[in-house]
Structure formats: structure tokens, C-alpha cells
Amino acid sequence: MGIPSYQEIMLPLLKLVGDRQEHYMRDVIEILAKQFDLTPKERQTPLPSGKQLVFDNRVGWARTYMKKAGLLESTRRGYIRITDRGIEVLKQKPTRIDVQFLSQYKEFREFKFGTETGEGIVVDFPKEISETPEEILAATYEELKQELASELLDQIQKTSPEFFERLVVELLVTMGYGGTFKEAAQAVGRTGDSGIDGIINEDRLGLDVIYIQAKRWEGSVGRPELQRFVGALDGRRAHKGVFITTSSFTNEAREYTSNVPKKIVLIDGQMLVDFMIEYNIGVSTTMTYQIKKVEYDYFIEE
Known part of the structure; x- marks a missing residue:
């Protein structure tokens, strides 16, 4: 079945809390996970950010949307309860609750569009959107990052060997190796050993x-x-090496290095540009979005 969308979660969530009692969200999430028969892997699937689980996030957004539509309310931190409007919805025995269903409520339309709307309007929302706003934002970020990585790798391929060597030195120093850039620059390239660049x-x-x-x-x-x-490392009685390329490594090459008694790190083109993006080598930030949440402890009164 897979992980349900946040819209598919709405009706089961409302039914689960339909007894008018307070419900702790952590318990609600675990009960819903069992109802949807999620596998351990699906249950532990994280968002691209790695900071939250996909299912938890989707249950959270299902709750948020129904709160904005007046079907649920927060009673205290981490707890929810169904409202009178939510009870009336359950009495209608709907087969599905989604954003289009919620758009019949003025409060929800104002939440989505930020402006006042007339009564009785139902907005035509797409029914099969499974991703939450955070998932869509994360997916868009990954798409932009991949596009940047591809363009970055293309630019590297056009540089001279000398420029590429300086780029590698700058990256390694920024990552914490080699001391100062001046010291590292003097060290790299000083050897004439075959198979070793620096x-x-x-x-x-x-x-x-x-x-x-x-x-x-x-x-x-x-x-x-x-x-x-590796032979060149043997000639220097060295135990550690890094092989960096703008292309890729064959499976045989990776298997070979995993079996030699030396620590050999392989950095292919994709990993290289990922490091460059992470450590801001050859790239710059054009725009920053900060995702914030309510700090509930701030509102606790002694």
C-alpha cells in the first residue's frame, strides 16, 4: 500500500478522535500507522531533510488542515480533540475528507488563500496530491541542487589541470585537511612519484x-x-589515499579498493560536486528560506 498521503489520513484521523476525548498526537500517530499497516521501513522513512519521518509529517499536516477547517482543536500542547463541526462531518459519513472537502469552510479558504472569501464556495483542488508542503519544498530543493551539481561538474570539466588541482586543494583545506591553504598548496604536487599527484x-x-x-x-x-x-602508495609506505575523479569508478575498481589493506577513499564526480556545494566552493547562496515553528515552551506561564 505504501505511505498514505496526508489527504488519505484525514478521515481515519477524524474517526479515531471521534469520541470527543483528548488524544495525544504521539499515540494517534502510532495507532494510525497500525491501521494503515505500515512496514517498519515505511514507518521509519525520513523526509529528505532527515529531521522528521514522512508519516509523522503527513499526519501532522492532516491535523493542521482539519484544525484550520474547524474540525479539530488543540486542547494543550501535543493534544487534539474533535469539535462539534467535526462530529457533524462524521455524521454525514463521508467516504473521503481532503482539501477540496475542507474548502467548503470559510476559515480553511482564508488559511489557504490569505484573504476573505464568500460563503458556500468549494475550490477545485487536485485530489491526488500526496506530498505535504515540506515534502514539496524538499523535493524542489533537491531538484535545484541536482541541476546545480550538473552545471558545476560541466564547468570543472572545462578547467585546466592546474586549476583542477587548486580546486581540490581548496576543497580539502576547507574540509579541515592540510592546515592552511598556503601549506597545502606547497605540499600538493611536490612529488614526482607515478600515480601520486600530491x-x-x-x-x-x-x-x-x-x-x-x-x-x-x-x-x-x-x-x-x-x-x-596503490602501488605508488606502497612505494612511499603510505597507508591512506584519496582518488578524486570528475567521472565515476567501475564496480571492479570499488571492489578492489575495498579489499586492499590500505584506507582508500574514492571520490567520483557526483561526490566531488556535492562536497563543493556543501562547503561553498565555486558556488554562492542566492536565496535563503527559513522554516520556523512555534516554540511552545515560550508560552508556558509559571
């Missing part, structure tokens, strides 16, 4: 070093390239 300190004190191979690559990087890199 050496950088693992920490500010230089207690250990990491050997780097950074290549702009057209096709997938295969096992032979990784074998040469």
Missing part, C-alpha cells in the same frame, strides 16, 4: 599524511588505475 596533511599538526590522485577523467576509472595508485 600529499596533504590529514590534520593541522601533520600527525599523518594523505596521498592524493586527482584526475579529470572522460570515462570510468577502472581497476588498473587504482592498482597503480
